[in-house]
Amino acid sequence: MKFIKIILLILSIGLFVSCSINNPSKLRETQAFTQVYRVVGEDKVIVRAITNQASCPSIQWDNSPPSRLSTRVGAEDISIRINTDQVPSKFSVTTCEIEWPNGVSQANINGQTLKALKSNLQRIVIIGDTGCRLKASENAFQDCNSIEKWPFAQTIQSAFNTNPDLVVHVGDIHYRESPCPESREGCKNSPWGYGFDAWNADFFIPAKLLLDATPWVFVRGNHEACSRAGQGWHRFVDIRPWNEKLSCNDPKNDDFANYTEPYAVQIGKSSQIVVFDSANMPSKDIKPKDFSYQVYKNQIKKAEDLAKNKEFNIFANHHPISIVSPLKKDSSAGDLELKLNSLGMLMNNIKGESLLSSSFNATLHGHVHTVQAISYQFPRPISLISGNGGSALEDLKVKKINLSQSQMDQMKIQKFESFLDFGFATLDRQDQNGSKWLFTEYNREGKIIFSCSMNKNQTDCNN
Numbered sequence: 001m002k003f004i005k006i007i008l009l010i011l012s013i014g015l016f017v018s019c020s021i022n023n024p025s026k027l028r029e030t031q032a033f034t035q036v037y038r039v040v041g042e043d044k045v046i047v048r049a050i051t052n053q054a055s056c057p058s059i060q061w062d063n064s065p066p067s068r069l070s071t072r073v074g075a076e077d078i079s080i081r082i083n084t085d086q087v088p089s090k091f092s093v094t095t096c097e098i099e100w101p102n103g104v105s106q107a108n109i110n111g112q113t114l115k116a117l118k119s120n121l122q123r124i125v126i127i128g129d130t131g132c133r134l135k136a137s138e139n140a141f142q143d144c145n146s147i148e149k150w151p152f153a154q155t156i157q158s159a160f161n162t163n164p165d166l167v168v169h170v171g172d173i174h175y176r177e178s179p180c181p182e183s184r185e186g187c188k189n190s191p192w193g194y195g196f197d198a199w200n201a202d203f204f205i206p207a208k209l210l211l212d213a214t215p216w217v218f219v220r221g222n223h224e225a226c227s228r229a230g231q232g233w234h235r236f237v238d239i240r241p242w243n244e245k246l247s248c249n250d251p252k253n254d255d256f257a258n259y260t261e262p263y264a265v266q267i268g269k270s271s272q273i274v275v276f277d278s279a280n281m282p283s284k285d286i287k288p289k290d291f292s293y294q295v296y297k298n299q300i301k302k303a304e305d306l307a308k309n310k311e312f313n314i315f316a317n318h319h320p321i322s323i324v325s326p327l328k329k330d331s332s333a334g335d336l337e338l339k340l341n342s343l344g345m346l347m348n349n350i351k352g353e354s355l356l357s358s359s360f361n362a363t364l365h366g367h368v369h370t371v372q373a374i375s376y377q378f379p380r381p382i383s384l385i386s387g388n389g390g391s392a393l394e395d396l397k398v399k400k401i402n403l404s405q406s407q408m409d410q411m412k413i414q415k416f417e418s419f420l421d422f423g424f425a426t427l428d429r430q431d432q433n434g435s436k437w438l439f440t441e442y443n444r445e446g447k448i449i450f451s452c453s454m455n456k457n458q459t460d461c462n463n
């Protein structure tokens with residue numbers, strides 16, 4: 001009997017080791033695991049921790065006695081939302097949180113020291129569209145196991161090296177929606193679906209360096225809409241308090257959970273980023289009869305009201321409202337147009353070609369997996385598109401768009417810069433109060449590609 005027990009023990013250890021080697025995220029889940037990070041909202045910073053431990057960690061503010069983080073939401077398995085070929089979303093970690101108190105200069109948690117967010121930021125990292133694309137419906141399978149093919153961790157390292165005070169993720173964090181086909185070595189054994197293991201592989205593991213070091217602002221992408229990774233969005237990175245109706249667990253609440261009221265994050269004494277949730281924006285025109293029409297119309301008004309408070313305002317939403325776009329995927333450099341998306345067209349209906357009031361100096365986006373910086377010959381905020389953080393790049397024939405003066409005049413563009421390779425951007429404050437900023441694009445290795453100084457809604461670029 002004792003002999004049989006020993007054999008069973010050896011077999012079960014063998015099975016555990018074999019499962020863990022084939023699935024590193026499984027191994028991580030079985031070990032003690034806690035990841036601390038900070039999410040920035042309007043006039044608040046929330047310290048969050050995801051953990052597989054029985055209780056939330058404690059935090060010590062300056063020299064005060066430690067206080068324990070509260071449970072935002074516990075570990076749970078969520079059944080399939082609708083009848084699709086998806087798998088249930090398994091969240092094997094508890095999300096914990098606590099708000100950073102006013103006046104506290106540093107905190108200690110889980111062996112880490114966190115410094116308070118500065119009120120007058122010097123450098124902000126912009127990164128977007130970062131996960132590893134696994135999407136069966138488009139036969140798109142990125143090689144998640146290769147840093148060369150999916151360089152998000154490298155981009156994070158290079159961004160970390162710039163020593164930012166804040167990171168802004170412009171959306172589309174989660175990409176692993178389908179299983180990697182057996183025949184594909186490049187993504188073999190990748191977790192997939194909308195649960196923690198895919199979020200961990202797509203985001204928490206590769207972003208760890210900057211999650212440990214720097215507070216983050218999260219702009220919501222279409223990948224974080226309720227029909228996709230919205231459950232993880234609300235559970236992990238949404239700035240709003242936990243609310244079951246915002247959890248995206250029940251599709252009946254989608255009309256509520258797919259939208260967030262705009263909010264402002266101060267980045268300098270005279271400057272702020274107004275964060276706008278366009279996750280559920282339809283790709284076709286938004287018609288007045290559409291549910292989203294009135295929601296977005298009201299939210300644009302609210303964003304405009306927020307912008308009145310500061311001298312320099314950046315409107316940040318995931319989908320580029322104005323972008324230079326090839327007419328077709330295989331277009332040569334000559335077939336380009338300045339295109340408005342459906343939110344841009346809605347803004348155009350309300351405000352005309354300026355899209356937003358003159359309070360806004362720039363708009364910031366991801367979604368299109370490339371980089372563009374555009375200023376215009378007419379009143380319109382500068383467009384900054386930074387969607388090249390790691391997910392497979394746009395498949396365009398033109399690697400770098402060089403516009404001729406006649407093309408610029410035709411599109412009424414004042415200055416234009418672009419880049420089609422992996423990387424990230426920074427915004428650097430150029431004056432005391434933050435009414436002038438420098439946008440710099442870096443490649444994945446941290447080499448500067450171009451920079452554009454921004455003053456009101458005009459740019460001056462160098463490369």
Ligand SMILES: [Fe+2]
Nearest residue numbers: 172221222367
């Ligand atoms: Fe997107």
